[in-house]
Every structure is written in C-alpha cells, then in structure tokens.
Amino acid sequence: MATASGIVIPQSAEDIAPSWVQQVLQKDLPGVTITDVHVEGSISQGEGITSDIIAFDAVGIRNGVSQRYSLVAKVTDFKRPLTVMKEWSKDVQIQIDIAEVKFYSDVVPELLSLATPSTERKTGNEETHASTDSLVIPKCYFAATDPRSMVSVRVMENLKTQGFSIKPNRQSQSRDEMMLAAGALAQLHGLSYRLELRSGVPLPERKRDWIRSLSDVIAGTMEILGPMYREAVKKFAAAFPGQTSPDLIARLEKLNIQHPMMEENPRLMVLSHGDPYGNNIMFKYAEDVLTDVRLVDWQAVSYLPPTYDLAFLFLCNASWDVFHHHRDAILAHYHHKLMETLGTDESSGLQSYTLEQLKADFKEDCPFGVFHCLVRFGGLHADRGLVRIIQEIKEWGVI
Template sequence: MATTAEIAIPKSAEDISPSWVQLVLQKDLPGIIITDVDVKGSINQGEGFMSDIIAFDAVGTRNGTSQRYSLVAKLTDFKRPFTIVKDWPKDFHIKIELIEVKFYSEAVPELLSVAIPGTERESKPGKEGQTPTDSLFLPKCYFAANDQDSKVSVRVMENLKSQGFSIKPNRQPLSRAEMMLVSGALAQLHGLSHLLELRSGKPLPEKYDWILSRSDMEGMRGSISYQYQTGVKEFSTAFPDQADLMTRLEKIDPYREILNLAVGPSSRLKVLCHAHCWGNNIMIEYDGDMATCVKLVDWQVPLYLPPIYDLAFLFLCNTSWDVFHNHRDDILAHYHHILQETLGPEESSGLRNYTLEQLKADFKADCLHGVIQRLARLVVLPADPDLVRMIQEIQKWESSGLRNYTLEQLKADFKVDCLHGVIQRLLRLVVLPADPDLVRMIQEIQEWGVI
C-alpha cells in the first residue's frame, strides 16, 4: 500500500488525476504508468451515508503491457449524513472514517502476513478491467489516508461492482449458500486476528489504539439505548399480541450487555470483529444464480469481542426463519471448519481448541446480542413474523438453562477455567505440597493455552 507522506488527499472527483493515481498504485504495482483516468462518478446512492464512493477507470502500461484498472475512491462526505440524520456528530464521523483508514493501512497488511500461503490467500494476476487481489475477505486497498487539516479520509480500492459483486437488493435475507460464504469470511477474519495476536504477543487493543474502546462505548451509550428502545416500540406496534415478549425486551439494557461481553472474563478469547456485518456491508459475486465469493466492506466500527458477536449479528440481521432454524448448525459447522483451516495445523492453543460444540453453545448463550442489533435497525429492517419466531426460539434457549449444557461444553469450559484450580492449589502448598503430579497437571493445562 502506498505511503501517505508524498500523496495529497483529494477533496473531490476533480482531484483524481492520472499523476495522482500513478502515485497511489506504484507501490503495489511497481513500474505502472497511468496515462488516462475516466472518472465515472458516485456509485453508492442509497448504500451508506458517511462517504462518497467515486468510481474511475485508470488506463496505462506496466512492463510494456497495456493495463486498465477499475477502482473506487472512497471520500469522507460531511454533508451526506444530514440528508438522513438530523443531528449527526461530526467528531464521531471523523473518528470512524479514520478508523477505517487505520484498519486498511495498519491491520490489513499484518493480517495478510500471517495467512497460510496457498490456503486462505491466493494472489491472482490482474486481467483487463480487474485489479490483482490478495485480499481474502475484503477489497484490495491501494491507499488509505487522512488529511489532518480538512479531516477528509480517502481509501482507494478495487471496484467490486465492476467485478460483478453486488449487495442483496431491498434488504433481502441471505440464503444458506450466501450465509456459508459470509460465515467463512468472518472465520478468516477471526482466525487471522487471533494468529496476529499470538505472533505479536499482545492483545490487539494494545497493538491498535483505534479499536473502539470501553470509553468509546460509553460515549455511544445514549445513541445505543435510543436506537434499541425505538426499535422495541416499533416491534410493539408491529406485533401488539406479543405483550410478554415485549416486557422482556424492554428490560434489556443494550449498553450493559455489550459492555459485559467486551470486558467479560479474561479467559474468554476475543478477536477482531467486523461488528457491522449486514445489508450493504456484504458484497456477493454470483455465477448465474450461484453465490461464489463474498467481500466484507465498511470497516468503520471494528470491535474486540468474542467471535460469537459477529455470528449473532449475522444471523439475526440477515437470515430468514428457515435459514436460522433449519441450517444454523450447518453454517456454524462451516464457520468452525474455515476457522480451524485459517489457524492451521501448527497452532495448538487458543481458538485451535475451540470445539464446534462449544461454538454452538456460545451462540445460544450470546444470541441476545444479535436480537439487540436487529431491534436497533428496525427502521431499515422492519419486524416480520420470521423475526418473532427467531426471538421466541432464543427465548427458549435462555429459559432452559443447564438443560442445554452439553458434555462437550462442560469439557470445554473446564479447560478454559482450569486456571482457577491451579491458583487455589498454589495457595494451599503449605498443606498440599507441590509434587511431580502437580507439575504434570499444570504443564497439560498450559498446553490448553490458558496459562
């Protein structure tokens, strides 16, 4: 990716010139000479309101061969939000645009660097009209920077639309096949972020100070609560016969729930989550009617949370009752398979020990977060009978308690929390002296990745 020092930040489409595009591309495509740029204009009407996405084709030569690249420049647009939201905080707008710049410029190169060659990542040579890509589950980004004076952020990326990617029209739910692709993309994200954390030896929030923190969440508390309560009222209006369910939903504190997940037990593994995986943030490529590839876009609110957060969000905001009820286990199994494939055989701790049964149990335990996010979006994702049925099923999971506690989950929890037994034993060495058996037990617990 190009560095920012020598490249100006464009303020509008008029600033996208051949010389500027050449500077942007030359680090990833050494020897590139751009001779002409055809700016096609904005392509994101109705698909987000914080940026203007300007499509353009760049024509030139590289190593004596004619080349044509289909790209987009994503520019911060401070006016666009006010066409949708009356009171839009500019400081927050600047912050989350800068977060996406940091994500692409700092995190993405490091995430790709820990990918196992030949499995998750495949670099494809560019063909006419298409940029080369080694970007896994997200678009290839050539340049991401922020102007300190104007506060405008720019991201120059491959044009997914020109390659045949599209969002589902009219907020249509994802099919089983589409959910398989998206869950696999999330598994790659989660697996690579976990590998990166293990390689660096420090939690990701310490490595990347732009990941939304507890103080950021506290700053959004009012907005989170307002959106959720507005959604609950919408739900009540749509389904007045669900009085008991309404009573339960009204008692939920959405801020407290996500805070509990974010600052929960340190023994619970956390990963980098997309945290906004729905609607126009999911772009899918098709071969006829068959979904073949997916890219996740809009990385403006990444969170450091257990992986279940993304999965609960995905299911509740993107699926029908049929997919949620009848195909959930298959989709979770596919996610788990891609997660383990991404981690690779050499990794023996952390998420590598995360069993499918534990994943399913965690999904049921934490699916409330998906409910909260769906209700907060009822203005654009109206309540329907499928949502009622999903919430009713989740309600049954909560009420059944230990009846759903499987042997596999018990075994997994034992491994995760066995450190507490070690602590208690060491506190009692005066009366329970250390011996070789204790050493061997602690060594085995260490292999589980909790010490």
C-alpha cells in the same frame, strides 16, 4: 494538504487526476504510468453512509502493456449525514473514517502476510504468493487522512465491476450466502488471532487505540443507540399486533447486552468486523451460482468475542427458515473455517475452542444481535419470521 506519504487527499471527484492515481498505485504497481482517468461518479449505496464512493477507471501502461484499472475512491463527505444515526457528530464521523483508514493501512498488510498463498490463475513455473485473492477484504491501494481537514480517502478495487453486489431491497440472505459470510468472518477472526500469537501482544495494546474494545462497544451502543432501541421496540410491537406477547416486549425493553459472567470468565477476543449488516456484505454469482464474498465498510472494527459478529450476522440477515433450520450447519461451517485458518499451531487457545462452546457462546451473545436488529428494524426486510426468531431466542433464556 498532502499526507505523510506526500500524496494529496482529494476533496472531490475533480481531484482524481492521472498524476494523482499514478502516485496512489505506485507502491503496489511499480513502474505504472497512468495516462487517463475516466470518472464515473458517485456509486454510494445503502444506509448510514458517511463517505462518497467515487468510481473511476484508470488507463495506462505497465511493463510495456496497456492496462485498465477499475477503482473507487471512498472520500469523507461531511455534507452526507448518516441516514440511520442522524444525531452523530462530525467528530464521530472523523473517528470512524480514521478507523477504516488505519485498518486498511496498518492491519490488512499483516493479515495478508498470514493468509494462504493464492494459487488461482497461476501456471507453469510462476511463483505463488499471498494476494488479496486469499482475503475476503477488498484490495486497498491507498488509505490516508489529511491531518488538517481530517478528510480521509481509501482507494480500492471496484468490486461492482467484478460482479460483486449487495442483496437488493433488504432481502434476507440464503443458507449458502450465510455460509459464505460466516466463513469470511472466520477467516478474519482466525487470522487476527494468529497475529496476536505471532506478536505475543493483544491487538489493542499494539498502539491500536482506534480499535474499539468490548467496553467501548457496550457503552457506545447503550449510550448512542439506547434511545433508538427503545423506540424500535415500540415499533416492533406495533408492527406485529397479537403476535408479540407482553412478556416478550417487556423482556426486550429491559434487554441487557452486557453479560455479568464475562467479567468473571473472560472470553477469547478477536478482531471483529463489528457491523456485518447486509449492506456491508457483497456476494458474487456466476450464472446464478454463488462463488465469492467480500466484507466491506470497516469503520466499526472492534475487539470482541467472535460470536458477537455471528449474532449480528444472523439477526440482521437471516430469515426464520435459515435461522431455525440451518443455524447449526452454518455455525459448524464457521467453526471448520476458523480451525482451518488457525492451522495446527498447538499454542493457539482457539484450537481448543469447540463447536459446542461456540454454539453456547452464540446463544449468550444473541441479545447483542437482537439489539442491533431492532435498531435497524425499519431498514430490514422484516416479516413474522423475525418475531419467531426473537421468540426462539427468548426460549433460550438469554433475554
């Protein structure tokens, strides 16, 4: 069945034909003619996958010049169950896939309209303009859902062919990688806040009922992940005998990720990635030099305090050395990039968001990161450093 755009949603790799790809690319590449498509097949990586990611190359002509486009089609696959959350229903899978479709189709164009124009690879008198080079989000050519089958598709640039990759074997991120990932989150948070300033209406109220609120995230986390978390705490204690005190384990068992103070003192809220786990962050290197980053898998997009993403990022990706010795520098870099993204608009409430307040909020929100870290404990590159990180957070008095 075709979507509102008249473009059919593919059910499998066999449906990715030249005529279909040409339809998909026409909006961003008017006049393109696709003559052939070479389907590589599934390249899905990581854990918790709900979609089949099919890589393909499209060959054609545009403006009289031969072109080759390396793309991926991310298609809902109801036969591909989550490996982390096996108990999630089909309805949940539909919900999170639709959220990503709406993020790419509704929000990204608005973020792009506010992004700094890209001047890379521009010469002479060529006109500069905003492009996805200026965003840390993959370029998406088409995102839609078949209203009958509820199968979704997102056609995006193939980041792997551009040299991007996730960290292998669940490795922790280095200081420089954490810097780049934190800066990427700062861009997302800052641009989303500018969108609110421009419209004067909070994002969730702009007919975006698919964006999860703070209360949705808290309730869903405790209800769906609660049993997994309690089991994970037991596994964590068993994995480090003699290194985790009874007091620490008792505190973890009673962990509360909702702070009563938030109800009394509302926090600044921004559009958040919601799941900045290592498998959702792709880095690019040039001769062993870190050069770029992309945030992928936008199925958990949420409206949260900015430090929720940061707490998740640190707890699920940082080693003890990075967390303990470089945390302040990474948070300072995030704050700098946030202010840079916001610009000089004096009406912005985030302009008065100081680095010290950011650090304080980060510490308060670390229980959220601890919770998700332990839920993923079996899938993390865990060593004694994780114990030291959680012990340090315990000393802050927030767990």
